Amino acid sequence: MLEYTLQGNSFERRFQENLMAKYIEESELLRIGEYTKLLKKQNEIFESEYSRLPRAYLETHGCQQNENDTERIRGMLFEAGYDFTDDPAKSDLVVFNTCAVRENAEDKVFGRIGILKHIKERRPHMMIALCGCMVQQKHIAERIQKVHEHIDLIFGPQALYRMPELLYNAYKSRKAVVDIEDSVGAIAEDIPVLRDAAHKAWVSVMYGCNNFCTYCIVPYVRGRERSRRPEKIIEEIKELAKDGVSEITLLGQNVNSYGLDLDEEKDFADLIRRVNEVDGIKRIRFMTSHPKDFGDRLIDAMAESEKVCPQLHLPLQSGSDRVLADMNRKYTSAEYLKKLEKAKKRIPNLALSTDIIVGFPTERQEDFEDTLEMLKKAEYDSIFSFIYSRREGTPAAKLESVLSEEKIHENFNRMLEVQNEISLRKNKAYVGKVVTVLIDGISKTDDKMLTGRTDTAKIVNFPGSAELAGSYRKVRITDARTWSLYGELV
DSSP states (O other), rough: OOOOTTTSSHHHHHHHHOOOOOBHHHHHHHHHHHHHHHHHHHHHHHHHHSSSOOOEEEEEOSSSHHHHHHHHHHHHHHHTEEEEOOOGGGGGGEEEEOOSSSHHHHHHHHHHHHHHHHHHHOTTOOEEHHHHHHHHHHHHHHHHHOOTTOEEEEEEEGGGHHHHHHHHHHHOOOSSSOOOOOOOOOOOOOOOOOOOSEEEEEEEEEOOOOOOOOOOOOOHHHHHHHEEHHHHHHHHHHHHHHHTTEEEEEEEETGTTTTSSSSOOHHHHHHHHHHHTTTTTEEEEOOOOOGGGOOHHHHHHHOTTBBSEEEEEOOBBOOOOOOOHHTOOOOOOOHHHHHHHHHHHHSSSEEEEEEEEEEEEOOOOOHHHHHHHHHHHHHEEEEEEEEEEOOSSSGGGGOOSSOOHHHHHHHHHHEEEEEEEEHHHHHHHTTTTTEEEEEEEEEEEEEEEEEEOTTOOOOOEEOOOOOGOOOOEEEEEEOOOOOOOEEEOO
């Protein structure tokens, strides 16, 4: 059994000091707003000289929370007078929103940074900003400053609301500006948002994480759990509905913990019921749930709220009780399955997905076999699977792997074979059925096809006009693949 202690960690000590969510004061937000005005004046001068607005290029790596953060960055930049481009070589400002969960995500960003150096040599006025979880890690920020001197701005997730100030200071000083102050975190409301899709939206209900899974860097880079006030969440969703958004996804590192830090007895199940009452919203999704906190109240809220999609993402991570304990997950495989069975009985046609880590340092071959058995018992519609990635600063990073790299990759491929068979079998059950699809638009892989999702989050591709994007249509399923369905409009 893995032995570790978190109590001695300075972050953990601060986390214990005050569990009440803190909010950025209005005066502070007004102060930041003055920097937005200064940036806008600067950009008006740029426009008068170059006969165009300065162009910003934004690139997001990582989870849905990062996507949501990027929408806020885009909103702040839009208010500051920026236009946007899909080509970094034509941009005046490049912003990379980074991820720290896996090493390959960091490697990808460093590769992109190298390319930007050559672009900046041709466009010396271009500003480059790195933000997000990856740069919140002190050793990463120091590496960037030392090796990549062409980076102008570095800031972590908890300084996101200060971007206008930080960016303005970087412009004026022409020196690198860094803000990765270690903090338990706070909430900044009313940040402007500019979203990608007109009919779907992410809505963050809380930030941070208190679980300290031994493999995970998130609590150290995103701070402790802090919940937004329910009235602010409902207010945002009502505004989205007025703007034509019909599907929302409620976001949090662990939505099941929502409300624990508020001064009122409201939990995520209560919030789900309130969101269900918002006129104009037709579909509600949420992620992510932690199995240890997933219970009957939320299952009942899902079953009794007609707008909540019959879809559940419940990360398992491992099917071995021994490995789950080493991961500090605080549940057993039997407890997990019992909760799944309750949800399946209560919610007809429930689609399930999960996260699996293969090759956690203490995982033995028999532990991996337990994970395969769990896949067969749970029968997930899909899984998000990863080979364990060592994260500096986490307890598991100090451990040596029991299995060889070769064996871990072999196991990973075996797991995909098992799951692909299950996913294909479950998808084939849709053939001949008529389903309702929210159409996202033209498929990225076939411009002759539309693509959208069912309420169970199944991807459906079918012929049709791009004008149908954002609408709900009946589609008869004619074919099934492992990852998607194919059909025709009814």
